Amino acid sequence: MSSLSPLQIILKENQLTSPNYVDWKRNLDIILTVQDYKFVLSDPEPILPEPETTVGEHARWKKANDMAKCYIMVSISNVLHHQYEGFEKAAEIINGLKEMFFEHNRPTKAEATKNLMNTKMQEGTPFVCTFQVECQNE
Numbered sequence: 001m002s003s004l005s006p007l008q009i010i011l012k013e014n015q016l017t018s019p020n021y022v023d024w025k026r027n028l029d030i031i032l033t034v035q036d037y038k039f040v041l042s043d044p045e046p047i048l049p050e051p052e053t054t055v056g057e058h059a060r061w062k063k064a065n066d067m068a069k070c071y072i073m074v075s076i077s078n079v080l081h082h083q084y085e086g087f088e089k090a091a092e093i094i095n096g097l098k099e100m101f102f103e104h105n106r107p108t109k110a111e112a113t114k115n116l117m118n119t120k121m122q123e124g125t126p127f128v129c130t131f132q133v134e135c136q137n138e
Helices: 008-015 017-034 053-074 078-086 090-118 127-137
Strands: none
Touching: 008 017, 017 053, 017 090, 053 078, 053 090, 078 090
């Protein structure tokens, strides 16, 4: 019987779905940071044969990119996996997922926050539970 590492458990239990993009991305960032692969999401691929680029730097970036892609691909649905499997860079996949999920959820979250902030408890309401139900129904 094989045991799962804590990182594998995080990925397995937190597969990307539309409403959980922010949580999924946070977990992915944690995993990539622990593994020292997160830099590939922001740093461009070193170009060889640039004078200041060493073969070791390029190899490190390539390995980190491949590992980041693996972590991403294992934590998304099969449909998304097929959509992004041809992408070469982890950053391209993240940007596509961000555009697909995060940007579309932003107006919805802003509206929900606005409604919550503007909701007032009516005088004489005996319990917070009644107020909470009213908030959920709006």
